[in-house]
Amino acid sequence: MPTPSTSALPGAAAVLADATRQAMPVATGLFEAIAEATNDGVGMAREPYSANEQKASDLLEAKARELALHVDKDVFGNLYMTLPGRDRDAPGWITGSHIDSVPSGGNFDGLAGVVAGLTAIAALQAAGIVPATDITVMGVRAEEASAWYAGAHGGHIGSRSALGILPPAELDSAINTRSGRTLREHMAEAGFSPDRVELGKGTLDLARHRGWLELHIEQGPVLERLGLPVGVVTAIRGSARARSSRCLGAYTHSGAVPHEYRSDAVLATVELVHSLEQEAARLRAAGGDLTYTVGKLFTDAGLHSITKVPGQVDFCLEYRSQERAVLDHMIDRARTEAARIAGERRVAFDLGSFSPQDPATMDPGFRAALNRGAVELGIPVMDIPSGAGHDAQDFVHAGLPAAMIFVRNANGSHNAKEAMDYADFELGTRLLAWMMMQ
Secondary structure, three states: OOOOOHHHOOHHHHHHHHHHHHHHHHHHHHHHHHHHHHEOOOOEOOOOOOHHHHHHHHHHHHHHHHOOOEEEEOOOOOEEEEEOOOOOOOOEEEEEEEOOOOOOEOOOOOHHHHHHHHHHHHHHHHOOOOOOOOEEEEEEOOOOHHHOEEEOOOOOHHHHHHHOOOOOOHHHHEEEOOOOOEHHHHHHHOOOOHHHHHHOOOOOOHHHEEEEEEEEEOOOOHHHHHOOOEEEEEEEOEEEEEEEEEEEOOOEEOOOOOHHHOOOHHHHHHHHHHHHHHHHHHHHHOOOOOEEEOOOEEOOOOOOOOOEEOOEEEEEEEEEEOOHHHHHHHHHHHHHHHHHHHHHHOOEEEOOOEOOEOOEEOOHHHHHHHHHHHHHHOOOEEEEEEOOOOHHHHHHHHOOOEEEEEEOEEOOOOOOOOEEOHHHHHHHHHHHHHHHOO
16 A cells, blocks of 8 residues: 555645654654764664763754753653643653663664654644644663663663662662673663662653653564554563473483383473464464463583483573463463473473563554544554563553554664664654644
8 A cells, every 4th residue: 555645645644744754854863873873883782871872862862952842861861852832731742762772783673762752843843833732752761671681670671760660679680791780880870860769759740641652663574574664553462481491301311211211301391382382373363462482492511412311401481462361371371281291201390480571552542543643644554563562561551551653674673684764764753743743
């Protein structure tokens, strides 16, 4: 379905389309400047609370001041850039995403949402539109903390801190894999206030905002495969993860021990993995939403051998779904099947604890509005779930309704080859600007 030309759009939509096109140098200039400032030679290296993450924040702040926006920062380093509306007392929109990246990552993951917010504001200014209420663009710190920090933590440090939902213990249990130091130490060294987390109060007053809007590149291939530039997110999948699962059998001679006497940890684990895949396929065929991944599966290199029956396998399990009931079912299924297979194959499974995270459903009213706006603006869209986590989920869990716009992106994400097309970004930003006017 081709995108209608500007001349084919109704009057107000054509004005917004032209204004968004005029504002695109804001976007291209920011993407190029931040890429140049934070490139490690392979990709982007905007580690949470690093000098590079701060460079990106400073460049965004400088552009916000050029646009005559009100600029503020909180004690966790998050950046707020506000266009005043006609009624400054009424709740306004807050939009944005994260500034940081994974190691040697792409330039668009996260950053596209912050740049889109500033570009949409520039478009409204170009069109001479003063919004009814304030519009705040938030540049979030440390969303990708899980890519840089080991230990017990849930990532999304900047948004959860600002919302007052970051458990203080994570400041010390999150350990930087490069420095060996804690998140608390790195946050303080960057000039911010981890001790504020201890108070259990955020810096955001949710009563000041009607909802969170987040534009983000799609991190999977669906829009690319279907030839669509933009998606409207239905929900962010929740997850259930068993990070350190194990099957214990017995190391014995591969030729001397008959199969009926073996306790083969590999074959037992393979049977469990296959059984869970069959159940996942059954649920999907019945209309359930589910992804299932065994991201680690290995024997002990110091003990395994071609002439040994393997006595130990370590692995992990991950489920993601828009439905908490599906996650709970698959957790139960894993334990039930592990017990059955253990008895039949003379092994012991220790799956460890699962760490469920609830799905975050996007606001139905906001989704309907985005779909109406796409029709009005002549933008082909589809409804699409998000399999990856985003700052939007934290706003939902804190009680603020949210909506997300996906922009088509080739080559996946969390790698230096992200390939969002600026023409698609312009369409997504046009839809974001339209939503800001509602």
